[in-house]
Amino acid sequence: MPFSNVAERREQPPALAVSTVIFSLRDDERTGRKGLWLPLVRRTREPFRGQWALPGGPLGPRDSLLDAAANNLRDTTGLIPRYLEQLYAFGDLDRSPTRRVVSIVYWALVREDDPHDTATSVLLDDPNVAWFRAEDPEVLGNLAFDHRHIIEYALWRLRNKVEYGSIAHRLLGERFTLAQVREVYEAVLDKALDPANFRRTLRSTPDIEETDEFLSGGKHRPPRLYRYTGSTTHPLESENIS
Amino acid sequence: MPFSNVAERREQPPALAVSTVIFSLRDDERTGRKGLWLPLVRRTREPFRGQWALPGGPLGPRDSLLDAAANNLRDTTGLIPRYLEQLYAFGDLDRSPTRRVVSIVYWALVREDDPHDTATSVLLDDPNVAWFRAEDPEVLGNLAFDHRHIIEYALWRLRNKVEYGSIAHRLLGERFTLAQVREVYEAVLDKALDPANFRRTLRSTPDIEETDEFLSGGKHRPPRLYRYTGSTTHPLESENIS
DNA sequence: CCTAGTTAGTGTCATCTTGACCAGAACTAA
């Protein structure tokens, strides 16, 4: 009996939880570009047992919000992103059928081939963790709690509040090619961008500087590697994982 | 003895609270333009008794986050802004010296002469509520808890994430002149803007349309009144007060 | 070793946007 009496439930003090929305770029056969994917975990308990949900859990008394989010993400999925950013605090009364829960949601973009991204091994072994296309209606339609709502908001934020430079720095590593940055933007905005013009605008920003290194190995002219400098974003908006 | 044992305190479950940062435009003699002011309440209890703090209080079990913020703001200051937007959730372990508190902070811009703004009467009578210049170092330096930090983050957000149209709509009423919108931007960005150019960019946005009315009464040519249409912002980012 | 294929990177041009500023329009106050 997952549903308790509403009036009774509302007298409990609100519980605090943290969740994470992790976007990753993966090849998308349909468009030929990269697309956005995200990891979900299958719920093993009521409510919503068996359904997919965002990684998350209760806020421990000794964890900062960020630490709680990062630790929970690591424990449930094996993912260790470099940065987590606060997305929003969701606190509606009816978010959970059992009790009042206020969830503070963090989000990040990670690279599929990130060395930090030890998740691959965990994800492969654990049938209760898997990646899905972020906009797959089939997936979005069957999520636990209000997680569909949360993901859709995260996608909206991604597309509307993107800044050149900072977002790329978080997703890509120390050094990156301009084409890699462009891939990020093409995936987020879901449209092709002119390589030449993209290069021009990116090189005109002060936060990205070129290095002397090149990335060889492709079947074409080796592209120059760039580095991200500067901190346009507010400290609060891209906290470092401790 | 406001400080209890740290190790002991940290075992308590985190408490949930809401706070509000309300910016208002007031004439500033120094610059000749409008400046940003905000209301603070004097703490009547420990910790930080006697010091100024942001309006706020605990989250009741029956209130949504937004309602809790709006109700608390009304009760402590008399202010009833049309919109509140979620700013950030602050949850560091040492925010409060007594116990662990996670504060979800809402913010808004209000008009000094807003009819909704019944706060004037309350503020005049109550010596524990007052408006201050948002950037007065004297004030910022003596705030309770981490409220200085919160206000500085709100100011940063205001200056960096401003969009034409939406912000003006929230601050100004149904109908407004373009000069009023310009005043908002001049106060927020703290610099003078060219009236003609500002008019041009604003008129080119689809969300603002002209009306047939004019505002008479000034000692100059009556300016045309405009109306805000459209909803560029995500629903989550400008919730209506219920 | 040569050539085709692929992406990197440069340059150009027309168009759109932006900032600075001028000048007339339309009101109030005296």
Next chain:
DNA sequence: TTAGTTCTGGTCAAGATGACACTAACTAGG
């Protein structure tokens, strides 16, 4: 009637942007 004020429409030059042509530099396959 005139001075003072802001509103409002306009011009112009400089800067940013989008479309696209073209060269550079690598790999792969013959």
